[in-house]
Amino acid sequence: MTTKQILVTGATGKTGSIVYQKLKQNQNFEVKGFARDPEKVTELFGSTTGFYFGDIKDKSTLESAIKGCQGLVILTSSFPKMVAPPKPGERPQFEYDADSTPELVDYQGQKNQIDAASAAGIEHIVLVGSMGGTNENHPLNMMGNGKILIWKRKAEEYLVNSGINYTIIRAGGLLDQPGGSRKLLVGDNDELLNNPPDGIATSIPRADVAETVIQALQERSAINKGFDLISYPEEDSQGAVTQDFAALFAQTTAAKF
Numbered sequence: 001m002t003t004k005q006i007l008v009t010g011a012t013g014k015t016g017s018i019v020y021q022k023l024k025q026n027q028n029f030e031v032k033g034f035a036r037d038p039e040k041v042t043e044l045f046g047s048t049t050g051f052y053f054g055d056i057k058d059k060s061t062l063e064s065a066i067k068g069c070q071g072l073v074i075l076t077s078s079f080p081k082m083v084a085p086p087k088p089g090e091r092p093q094f095e096y097d098a099d100s101t102p103e104l105v106d107y108q109g110q111k112n113q114i115d116a117a118s119a120a121g122i123e124h125i126v127l128v129g130s131m132g133g134t135n136e137n138h139p140l141n142m143m144g145n146g147k148i149l150i151w152k153r154k155a156e157e158y159l160v161n162s163g164i165n166y167t168i169i170r171a172g173g174l175l176d177q178p179g180g181s182r183k184l185l186v187g188d189n190d191e192l193l194n195n196p197p198d199g200i201a202t203s204i205p206r207a208d209v210a211e212t213v214i215q216a217l218q219e220r221s222a223i224n225k226g227f228d229l230i231s232y233p234e235e236d237s238q239g240a241v242t243q244d245f246a247a248l249f250a251q252t253t254a255a256k257f
């Protein structure tokens with residue numbers, strides 16, 4: 001079997017770094033990372049070998065990284081900062097830096113990645129997004145008035161219309177907990193968020209999202225699919241931990257908007 005070369009953007013992020021490590025350990029793949037900060041990369045991975053540096057807002061910095069790859073994993077995201085510690089009884093206020101708004105990072109920055117991938121002849125893009133995007137008034141959209149989930153969905157739509165094979169994983173609330181010990185659940189357009197089975201929390205460990213990305217790169221049943229992803233709590237997953245990802249992806253459909 002020939003190895004596939006995969007570029008992971010957002011490889012210094014909490015989920016992106018797990019995906020990068022998993023691909024590095026998988027003999028089916030050769031992995032490259034894309035990041036902004038060499039110091040952060042060295043801190044996380046011990047060296048900058050295999051990394052390309054740039055900013056997704058500048059498409060030209062993506063071109064050399066993506067050249068020669070067959071797959072792209074998009075794990076970049078904007079994130080708001082707290083304006084100031086909240087006064088007792090008040091909700092914290094958030095804002096985005098003017099050069100890092102969701103429109104610039106989650107829409108334009110992802111569009112740049114998709115365009116660069118298209119120009120480089122990439123075969124498959126796996127994009128990790130977020131549940132909640134069907135609700136304009138979702139609290140995450142209100143944060144810093146950034147409409148982050150709306151911009152993420154616009155980028156997803158751009159990916160679908162690009163004609164490149166895609167897998168869009170809209171994750172539930174991300175947990176920093178071990179992976180591989182839960183039953184995973186897929187859904188469509190926030191149905192799980194609005195009506196979770198058994199009233200479970202609509203969350204999932206980052207490690208399980210990362211494993212789903214790796215599996216999506218290998219399973220034909222993940223091609224041209226867009227789905228929400230959450231997990232049952234570990235204690236309720238006994239005997240039903242997800243292992244057959246082909247079967248999981250077979251339950252999903254093309255992304256709908």
Ligand code: NAP
Pocket residue numbers: 009010011012013014015016035036037040054055056057075076077078079105109128129130131170171172173174175206
């Ligand atoms: P994260 O830790 O916030 O990582 C974001 C990554 O994007 C970092 O590597 C960051 O680089 C990079 N990045 C940001 N702006 C960039 C730019 N202009 N150029 C290049 N790189 C840039 O991500 P996460 O918390 O693991 O989340 C992964 C995905 O899941 C995101 O799309 C997120 O929205 C989504 N999600 C999150 C939650 C949640 O509960 N947090 C729930 C559902 C879905 P630096 O390291 O240099 O900053």
